[in-house]
Amino acid sequence: MKVHTYEKAFLWVGVIVLIACAGALAYASLGMGIHLPGASGRIDPARVYSTAPFNRPGVRLTAPNRYEVVMIGQAWAFNPPEVRVPAGAEVTFTATSVDIIHGLAVAGTRLNMMLIPGQISRNTIRFDEPGEHLIICHEYCGLGHHTMSGKVIVEPARTSAEAADGESQPASAEHHQ
Ligand SMILES: [Cu+2]
Numbered sequence: 445m446k447v448h449t450y451e452k453a454f455l456w457v458g459v460i461v462l463i464a465c466a467g468a469l470a471y472a473s474l475g476m477g478i479h480l481p482g483a484s485g486r487i488d489p490a491r492v493y494s495t496a497p498f499n500r501p502g503v504r505l506t507a508p509n510r511y512e513v514v515m516i517g518q519a520w521a522f523n524p525p526e527v528r529v530p531a532g533a534e535v536t537f538t539a540t541s542v543d544i545i546h547g548l549a550v551a552g553t554r555l556n557m558m559l560i561p562g563q564i565s566r567n568t569i570r571f572d573e574p575g576e577h578l579i580i581c582h583e584y585c586g587l588g589h590h591t592m593s594g595k596v597i598v599e600p601a602r603t604s605a606e607a608a609d610g611e612s613q614p615a616s617a618e619h620h621q
Contacts, residue, residue, distance in 0.1 A: 478554060484538075485564035492516060492542045503527050506536075515539040517546035517559040520588030522579055525595065529571060532601040536568040547582035550596055558583060571598040 447455075472478045492498045497514045501523050506512050511533055516523040518541065529535045539548050541559035549556040550569070557565040571577070579594035 484566040486562055487540055487564055489540070489542055489561035492540055497538060498540060503529060510534045511536070513537045513539075515548065515594075517541040517548060517581065517592075519543050519546075519586055520581070520592040522548070522581075522592065522594035525593075526597065527595075528597045528599055530600070530602050531571055531574045531598050534568060534570050536566060538564060538566050540564050544585055545583050546585050546592065547580070549580050549582045551578040551580060553577060556582070571596070574598045574600045 487495055487498070493516075497512070498516055501514045501516050503511055503513050509530075509532070511529050513527050513529070513535055515527070515537060517539060537548070537550075537555060537557065539557060539559050540563065541561045543561060545561070546559040547557070548559055548565070553569055553571070555567055555569045557567050559565055575598050577596040577598070579596060581589060581592035585592065
């Protein structure tokens, strides 16, 4: 079969682009740890506030230099509205909604989840630099949607001695293990 030279070149370009895209996908998912936040559990939306861990929204230390942020989305606020975590720590956001679909995106980072009533969303991130990040709801959720926001305050990294000792964690962090 005779394949025209340009046709052959075009096919090769296609093959190379496919391989490059597959490589980029593999690098992003395996190398950089970027993946879609899956549903990591189910919950009765009517009982969120009495179901662990949502009965105690806030930040808690789960292991040395690892934190869990338990957050609830509701029209039109995040509970808690502000969390403090140290730079360099691994922070897992565990969140759900008590009413309708909301979004939870931490501006300037790759953390971006949907909060779906009945589902628990979970995603882990590390904030490398101290600073402030806005938390925004990016799913239109009604009249007050534009007012639905929160804040992540990333405090300067603690020394390893402080991190090993769970007592000296950020001021607003609740400590219950
Ligand atoms: Cu909204």
